[in-house]
Amino acid sequence: MGNQQSIKIFLALMLSTAYIFSFSHFGALAYNTLFKNTDAFAAGTAIGHLDISEKTAAEAERLLEEEVEKWKAKTKITFSYKEKKAEADTALYEFYIEETLRTLKQGQKNLAAVDVDQEVLEEMIYRTSISLGTVEIDTKKLAADLLIGATMLDESGYTFHLENYIPEAVRKSETISKATVNAEGSLNEIKALLKKMGTVEIPAKAQFSFLRLVEEKDIQMHHSSALSIMGTAIYQAILPTNFSIIERYISNALPSYAKLGYEAKVDEKKQMDLVFSNLNDSAYSLQLSLKGNKLEAILKGQPFLNKYSIVKKDEQSFTPKTVKQYNARLESGETQVIESGKTGLLVKMVRKIFGESGELMKTEIISEDFYAPVHKVVVHSPVEPVQVTEQAETGAEEGEEEEQETPDSTTDENVPMPVPGAHSESEDGTEVDEEDNEGDEKGTEPQTSDNTGQGTDMPAGEEK
Template sequence: MDKRGFFRILLILTIMVAYLITFPSYGAEAYEKIFHLSAGFDEGTKIGPTDVSKQTKVEALNQLHTQTEEWQKDKKITLQYVEKKAALDPNVIEFQPKTSVKEAVSGQENPLLCVVDKSAIEEAFREQFPKVSKKSLDYDAIASDLQDIASSLQKGETVIDLSLYLNKEEKQEVVAEALLGKEVLTPELQDFIKQTPEVKLKSNIAFSFLDWMEEADDMSLDEDDKNVLSSLLYRLVLQTNFLIFEKNQGTELPSYIELGYEAKVNKVKELDFIFMNESPADYTLDLKVVNNKLYGAIKGLPFAYDYKGILKNKKVLKPKTILHFSPNLPYGQWQLKQPGKNGELIQMYRVVYNEQSERMKEEKVSEDFYPPVHRIEVYSTQEPPPPVEKTEEPEGSEETLTDEAEKAPETDQPKMETPPVQEPPATQTEDSSKQTPAAAGQSSKEAK
């Protein structure tokens, strides 16, 4: 090898060694200069909520990476639709820290850029809220609000109320309805319904039936009309998630109300029907007359679950027989002072079904008790009349008396007879103190 070739190889090796020694030190600096990463941000520069004043772009980028990763790890996003809540994975939001740093203007407040995966949101909604129509939700508005939440790196729990993103048609559906027969309709009740066709059931505000009547200032309705309205409203509330605070019943079930559905109201006795709409949205009570029948409905957002009132554990309570005794009745007679009537007991439960019509839970709402009316029988306490004493007659007098009786003329005087003892009809009794009429007479004689 000649000297020229030797020096050529030596020069190449020297250049390579120099490159390897100097690149780690000056390569990063050159990269920063080329891409302007070494340039610092001026005072008052923000990217989202993060202050990057006097930081290089590399420092700002590292800080944004740390903050967004912590946010996605700790952030809790909750989707709420009426009474149901479900968690949304924060990872449906993808942050763009590099683009945010690159497009940031020094000395100004700049947004923290991010994108929302709409397809992931739609999939989560279908799984968690299958009753909500896909077409009824504004997904663009939901994605926009999620971007604002993420850009500001809001801490803590964020609740997304889906009812705010529904179209108007979805917000006014019939969620509960009931129909009562024409026998409950009075002219006064029909006039009241014409004057008060709708009533607002506001969110998280207790509704008092007596307060409603006072606000309506209608003196034409009697107690029966008001009980018809309150019982209709009770039927409707059982089909919702509304909380029931007070519900009463009388001692005797009115003939116009079905067992288990009475909600008695009385201003004098302070008997009220009170409930509360605990949903985030308002609802409307709609009353009208349909085919001479009383129709009631609650309109508003469809519930996530289905609710149904179910009657259980019905019991029939047999009346007792109570015996009274009176000296005013003739001997051997009795009277039925009060016929007996069965009592009843029944429980109302509200059952909740999920989207697959599976029973989720049930709660006892009320227990209505109507005591039996006892049978009352009144018996005479008079003593039996004394027996007729027989006297001894001389021989042959019987024939003489008989002949005289045959010859005696007939008169209009009635014949005196001892009244027969009337036996009461066979009845079952639970009263251990019941006595027969004969025993009653005997007890009276012993008392004398």
């Protein structure tokens, strides 16, 4: 009986203790849930990448305002139009904090309520390029694209190419430049090339290689003359543009078809290529055709904002020396010209860039081309006839001393009898072995430079 009473009392105490403990713990939790945090957002609720789970409306508003200011400070918006770029001010965005919080959906990712000020947008478009003031631009589509990153509060940088917001009908392709090169002597090869090549496309933001084009078109050429003529025409056509010349070569001597400063030698066997880069956001094309005996290259595409002018600078010529050689097989007084000689040439090609308003923005050196002179070579007989004047004979008879000029070191009279085996000397008295002279080439094949890809030869003692 006593044991049963004790058990009842123990159970009553246990139940009372459990009740008191449960009320204090779960009661506080229930109170917080029902009364204190009724305005907190559910788990998984976010605005863009900003997580506001378990945050009150006041806390979420403060966090969102801080995030918007951070986004405006860090995000870079760039407008580009052809060659020009301008940074847009994030002040063109209008964020609506209260509307964003009011329309939130619990437990999921939401977009920030934001809009673009159209007046500020148009002002920034005109600031990019004054020519856009007269061009029709789809500002509604541009504004919609501008909002994509803003609604997500993505701090990545954005570049918007304004050409993409100009109607296709307005974006007309125009002739940018034209070049003609004399193709006489290689007309048949040029015709065969044109049949396979057609219009040459130069994609946007891409590098163009002439030899790669030849490979893609499966063109088999045994001689490089036709390729060089076509390469020269292309090079001359793209020079007055903003294309970047990466690789280009020239010959030992200026070919008859090329103008000084405009040659571009192409040789498939020697891997001499013409390579340039189109850094623009629009593609261009080269139309090649024969007009009589001339190859014409026309560059077409979107016109540039800037004007590009090619100027020749520091043009020089180098007179060839005359090299004398002697041959015992020639009769006395007989001479033979075995090399007529060729004048050496040097020119610096400069590209001047003028802005939309005609102001000179930049001057850059495109290339320095040097063609070494080819010396004139004349073969003489080893003994020249001695001519005695009548005056000298008279003076000798009268016993008078006649003052005679010392012959020039390069005149025939001052030349000693040669030993077997021909030799030669230049006009400055320097002897040159005939064997070495015959093996002397007209310059050396140029190598690609580090700066422009331009192959050049410079005269001794001169810098580029």
